[in-house]
Amino acid sequence: MSEKKVHTVRFEPVGVEMEVEEGEWVLDAAFRQGIAVPHGCREGQCSSCKCILVEGDAEVDNYSTFALPDYERDTGHILLCRSYAFSDLTIELLNFDEDLMRRAIAVKTFNGVLSAVTTLTHDTRLLDVQIERPMKFWAGQFVEICVPGVGPDAGVTRSYSMASTQSTPTTLQFIIRKYADGAFSSLIDTTLKPGTAVTLKGPFGMCFRREERAAPMILVGGGSGMSPLWAILKDHIESGEQRPIRFFYGARTRKDLFFLDEFAAVCAQLTDFEFIPVLSQATEEDAWHGETGFVHEAVDRILREQALPGELDAYTCGPPPMIDALLPVLQRLGVALDHTYVDKFTPASTSTPNLVH
Numbered sequence: 001m002s003e004k005k006v007h008t009v010r011f012e013p014v015g016v017e018m019e020v021e022e023g024e025w026v027l028d029a030a031f032r033q034g035i036a037v038p039h040g041c042r043e044g045q046c047s048s049c050k051c052i053l054v055e056g057d058a059e060v061d062n063y064s065t066f067a068l069p070d071y072e073r074d075t076g077h078i079l080l081c082r083s084y085a086f087s088d089l090t091i092e093l094l095n096f097d098e099d100l101m102r103r104a105i106a107v108k109t110f111n112g113v114l115s116a117v118t119t120l121t122h123d124t125r126l127l128d129v130q131i132e133r134p135m136k137f138w139a140g141q142f143v144e145i146c147v148p149g150v151g152p153d154a155g156v157t158r159s160y161s162m163a164s165t166q167s168t169p170t171t172l173q174f175i176i177r178k179y180a181d182g183a184f185s186s187l188i189d190t191t192l193k194p195g196t197a198v199t200l201k202g203p204f205g206m207c208f209r210r211e212e213r214a215a216p217m218i219l220v221g222g223g224s225g226m227s228p229l230w231a232i233l234k235d236h237i238e239s240g241e242q243r244p245i246r247f248f249y250g251a252r253t254r255k256d257l258f259f260l261d262e263f264a265a266v267c268a269q270l271t272d273f274e275f276i277p278v279l280s281q282a283t284e285e286d287a288w289h290g291e292t293g294f295v296h297e298a299v300d301r302i303l304r305e306q307a308l309p310g311e312l313d314a315y316t317c318g319p320p321p322m323i324d325a326l327l328p329v330l331q332r333l334g335v336a337l338d339h340t341y342v343d344k345f346t347p348a349s350t351s352t353p354n355l356v357h
């Protein structure tokens with residue numbers, strides 16, 4: 001049997017070294033060896049893992065030019081999640097995050113069973129998954145869920161963020177939006193029902209709660225972006241810490257809103273908390289007297305009005321267009337880049353045409 005070729009990868013400026021096998025994505029090799037490097041979607045779509053190849057021979061394959069435009073490819077930038085090594089490599093990390101390195105959790109696979117499916121809205125469900133042994137993760141992180149077994153849907157794998165916290169380490173919850181033609185999400189309520197076996201791999205992600213900060217925390221979500229933000233909020237409450245929190249949530253109409261009773265209960269538990277739902281397509285029928293328009297516009301307007309003191313932390317999760325519109329607003333409001341934590345819910349690469357090969 002021929003042995004796989006192994007190369008050494010050295011990350012600068014941290015001076016951490018690891019091995020990568022030929023044919024293995026550099027990011028997967030890092031996870032395998034418990035080394036935490038910047039990442040997001042893990043599918044060449046979000047650019048969180050972008051770095052510079054300083055030395056060595058690597059190939060970048062199967063990625064979106066939104067994540068790595070040609071001019072950056074020409075100047076030595078690579079995506080760790082889509083790079084294969086053909087020699088030893090030296091790589092300079094661009095989004096070097098000390099919290100991430102310090103709090104790395106080894107990625108493992110867990111067998112589980114879907115134990116409950118709760119309807120939150122016409123297209124959104126809360127899934128409970130019981131896993132065989134506790135999973136350690138930080139509130140806001142995500143896992144890959146795979147439908148095992150045989151049949152046409154076997155092997156479909158997608159990323160989903162936990163809506164639950166470490167307080168229930170064997171029962172993980174997920175808020176998932178159903179797409180009529182979605183390979184994974186359309187299976188909910190049919191193939192994916194209580195009793196279905198699933199496998200989970202994780203945890204992944206850098207958009208997790210940073211503790212013990214007194215300055216205000218801004219949470220901005222849209223659609224199923226509620227899932228990790230709900231976990232972050234719950235984890236904050238469970239910690240007993242207090243800080244001003246503004247939670248903005250973008251939805252189309254009133255029928256897309258959920259957890260309203262739960263948010264009312266949170267208001268009673270925290271000293272300075274506001275939940276601000278923003279409807280982009282409110283109808284007359286909605287008889288809506290709250291915020292309207294796009295969620296990034298409401299963030300801009302309200303945070304300017306309130307002028308909260310201190311160095312804000314902002315967490316944002318959900319559809320890429322919402323996040324792309326929000327990030328410049330946050331920057332203009334003075335939120336530092338290294339206090340801005342983002343999870344773009346990019347579609348799976350198998351559903352995205354026009355990737356660079």
Ligand SMILES: Cc1cc2nc3c(=O)[nH]c(=O)nc-3n(C[C@H](O)[C@H](O)[C@H](O)COP(=O)(O)OP(=O)(O)OC[C@H]3O[C@@H](n4cnc5c(N)ncnc54)[C@H](O)[C@@H]3O)c2cc1C
Nearest residue numbers: 158159160161176177179182183184185224227345346351
């Ligand atoms: C880091 C990360 C965390 C995520 N966390 C969550 C989560 O907590 N909850 C959740 O519901 N999803 C989450 N997602 C998105 C999830 O991984 C899937 O992409 C999503 O559920 C669609 O998968 P699917 O197989 O149902 O659809 P696919 O078969 O992949 O796509 C089929 C069709 O569905 C539609 N579609 C799929 N995605 C979108 C989209 N984003 N916007 C508009 N139309 C779309 C399109 O019509 C597309 O052609 C996350 C993604 C990432 C990268």
Ligand code: FES
Nearest residue numbers: 040041042047081
């Ligand atoms: S993690 Fe590599 S592009 Fe998203």
